[in-house]
Amino acid sequence: PEGIGYAALGGLWFALWTLRQGRGLRPIATWLAVFWIPSLLLEATRIAYFAWPLPNTYYAKIESRGISPLRWDSKGWLQLREWAGRLWHGWFVPLYLVGLTGTQRRRLGIGAVVVGALALSLLWPGPARLRAIWLWPQLPQPPEPYVLLRTLALIGAGLGLPLLAIGSPGGRARVLCGQSLTLGLLFSVYANGDWMGAYRWMSLVSVPASVLLAVGITSVADALERACSGAPAWDRAGWLAAVGLVGLVFPPHASQTRDHVYWNLNETTTSVRERVRYTRSIARRTFYEGPIVNLDVDQGAHLWWAPDYVEIDMAMLIDVPMSRHWYQQRDFIEEYIYVEKRPIFAHVGGWWAEHSGLRRYPAWTESYLQLPPYTDPRWDGPFPHVFARRELVLGPLEREPDRLATFGAVDVALHDLRVFAPWVAGQDGYLEAPLSRGALEGDVQMIAFLAGADRIVSWSLAPAHGLLSQDRWRPTEVALGRHAVRVPSDLPEGRYDLGIVLMGPDGRVLPAEPAEPAEPAEPAEPAEPAEPAEPGVSSPRLAVGEVLRAGIVQIVSPRGLQAAIDAARDGIDAAVARDDCDDAWARFVALKRHRPRDWRWHEQITPELHTALAGCRARRAALDPEHAAEQLARAHWLDHHSPELKRVGEPLAEAWLAEAHAARAAGD
Template sequence: MSPRARPWAWLLLIVPLVVWQVVMWAQYTIDDAGITFAYIDTWLHGGGLAFRPGEPPVEAYSNALWLFVLTPFAGLGFDLVVVSKILGVLSGLVAAWGLFGVARSVPEARPWTAVLAPLALWGAPLYGFWVVSGLENGLFSMLLVLMTWRALIDARWPGARWTSQLPSAALQCALVMTRPDGILYVGAVQLWLLALAARAPAVIAGAPSAPARRMKLRRWTQRAALAAGLYLIYFAARYAYFGQILPNSFAAKGPGQNGGVRLFDFGAQGWAYVFDGFHAYAVAAPLVIAIALALAWRPARRVAILALILLFAGLLFPIVAGGDWMFEWRMLSFSWPLVALLLALGAGAAVGLGGRLVARLPRLPERVRTLAPPILGGLVTLVTVLHFRGPWIARADERAEKVNITITDLAHRSDFYAYVSELAGVHTPRVADEDAGGMTWKRQVGYLDLGKLGDLSLARHYPETYGHLRDYVFHEDRPDLIHLHGAWYDYKLQDMVEWRELYAPVLAAHTKRFDHVFADNVIAVAPFVVVGPGAVVPEAKGWDGPDPVAGGRQVALSGAELAVVVADLHHQPGQGQAPLTWELVGRTANHGRLPDQLRLLPCDQLGAVPADAPEDDEAPEEGAPAEGAPARDERPADPPGPEVDTPAPAAAPAPASAPAP
């Protein structure tokens, strides 16, 4: 079989590109894929559609169809990381096949120019990176290409019965279920088909079987109604379960979170995102030239107009949403099949227009006229490949140096949380973090999603009021550990008084033990209550578990100044939990006898005294501050910086009954 005899054999040219992309990116599974995996795991274990069992249902994912596709494989025991990559690559291959078919459907199209569409698709690192990431990009691109191909078929012949509209309706519904912004592409296709139907002649003389305007409009109505009906069935079930019109991720990342809609402000963040992506891939000028050539060449004009309309519709989402923080232009990858198709149409138009020009030249041998199209096609293909080769390889090399946050990265951070929690004696820590996927999938931690995807309250109130943020994080949820980095410093949690009153920094000696705990993080552990013979007012002086003195806390306890430290913290995590006590290393007893050992309680028991605590006949009344303790509205001293050690207090001889440290 030869490419000349079997045009589809040209698709074999993309095999090296597919292998290159898979080998380069297979080791990375992006953190956001873990959100989908966590929901699937919770769902299969009877916890419903939520991050963790027992949590209320919140639609933190935006790829419902992808979740439904992966769930049966997880139920059968397959590894979701592997399955998601295999299905992503297979979907991407179907998308490449569909692009070649669309480009080949143009009259007078040549296979050696049509193959540029799948080559431009799989040759771009932004496409391969996201298809292999574990996310829904491959499925979305496949459905988008198939919907485009089917729309071209419907435009030529809408079918004789209403049932012939089911394939188009199913593809359109599936696209919106894969990502809600798929409605932009579906709306663009429907408007394009409606315009064609409205422009059709009422009757066609001499062709009684040709579809007239009324029939085309009827078929369009049936197609739109079927697509809407299929989606409304899903929407009704989804709304009944979550009570939301859009996924919570759209509230968390909507235009209101980025300064509002700025559609016509070409200097806005969304436009900059699109321009930067096109510039990085050196595609802006070739794309403009390709569009102009395709529109000038009559055989390709209809396909080019549809692809151009779809591209503009798809770019509306990153423009309005303000782009995305992730590397490698994830939001552009959804529209990249349309960019690849337009480049191939432009190449085909260049060959077609050039061939016609050559044919008009007088006195040319017939052999030259015959060889002109393939020679022109080869030159156009060669120029295109040489133009993109350098920038696209550079993009791949740059991305290989630094990828987005992956599930593996978050596993390291989770290990850090487990380490700190064990040192602090917190057996079931609640963590406030911004990276949801890797923190919730297969991790036994409570989770407050500062990224807002899985939290209705944060998604709907921020950034309207910082007062709600303060009350919600510090007083209502009260996590044991808080992690801030990057854009989440904008929450200003670190500037609020509760940050210093209720939390203490974990020093760098611990954060540097683990990968992906950034140097600029602020990670805090909630203070613990020292239970003694009266009211307790802890003052944070820094927390560094294994250091027996510098890591202690200074506490005021019923008129006594104590320097206390956590004992027996030198064991490594995983070697068992030793009893955690605070040893008395110094005191000034002017208020009766103090206990030799002070107990450590979790932060949610602030102010509580256990039943077995020593009694104190002279304890102050309930609600009154302890004698010698700071008033309630006084602000404790700020904790030292991460690299500053607290000077060790002079240790008084411990009482005879005190255990050895």
């Protein structure tokens, strides 16, 4: 918004100078066209894209929180006064004045009298630092009319003192710099300040302030050199003055930067990068498939480091629905965050946790677990306060769930043991072993093993990946048990049995009891989990009490794995062609399980397949009106540039919008 103000100020002076020179109205009309035509086109584009006339950020709340630009104790004036003292710009006023007027005595004298009078007016009751000294008299608070007149005088001086530069060398530039500086500072007051400590609004005035400060320092150095040596060019006196005065700029800014770095370790871009790396590693470790909705602050850095994340902005900067509400509106916050968005990760701690109250909602206690602290080189110790949805590692247990084996004495059940693709020696293999448990005291340990004719290989698997202690599992939950294991490089090709051994808290093997025997499964397609001939408990290969699925794993060559990948791709294409989107998605997930931890390969194959899956979801929306919104939302996440999404979604959206307007008009 301040950019328009700068342009308007420049246009006003351009018009005045043009008329003074007798050049007529044509240059002014040309300037207005150059200014207004692009501005109106930009505004039309903004409204067409965002549907809002102004940026819908936190600062849009200025319309509802109220402003008091003439109140000396308002947030805007308090921040301006703090900036002037903290970074010494208030003490630089004489240099800014010389930058405006030069060293011509009459102009400088008028400016000095005005500045001096305003400085004296501020001594009642006095700056806070002076009032803290016992020698300073304890003056009563000035009456409100006095404070109001003083505030108006400061504004008038800021706009009027630059007029002293008219007619001086470089006068036009001095006037524009001086009034632009005042305009920017007044905008910071009108915007009611800023909650951050880096004085971001003051960046708007850095250019005109730098020009005036440089001109002022140069004028002082010129005058000092002439007084000392009479020479027009700088010698020792001029250079010492220039270096000394420029050097005054650095101490307060160095102090400010030091404090910002010290007190804001978890708000730097590098710290956000570490947090993104950590949350992404958790998503990969748990093999989560779906949109990563992230609840956090520091959105600029997140948009850079994690463009694939769906952000909920706790600071209400880039999130339009959040920017139009307050945390006190708990019904909206609960519905938007916990029902509609359902963030997978949430960074909620410290001041933000207290301010937002997000951890006091029942949905938070029900759905979130605290992740183990991670190491950030810039943080003093492990970094806490990062949470994740329980669904990363735990899913709902069906009322009558399938069970592969039970451990009745301790109320533990293994619900399945399956693989989705052949394995390759020297690469990663993927398996799933969902597990539930009841009221057993202590933790259950899980060992997976591969058994061939004369070779057994085993791996230790952490139930729920160790992210949630087992005593906090609920009887209605099952650990999803999605794991990748490294296959030894010297393992021969062929069929292998896959088994699970569970050990109790005392380290002893828990004996498995077979569930009801299942019917032999039909041979599975490559994209689906391979089924054993006879699931259940067999004669021991690793330990008495093991659960074994015979011949479920096939070790193949890299060429054999590629053939399986090609077949899986064909299966996805066939499912998309018949608009069976759920099957296509399941096959896409199974495809990635062929190379479970080859993240670069995942990134290579995902865009093309996401586009195909988005088109499938969009077409399903047209065929299934009852679930159209859900299908379109899924398509939008998969590929929001999908032509099918645009073709199907636009008419549906227009119809829904018309229904919404009608409901609003009816008071519904």
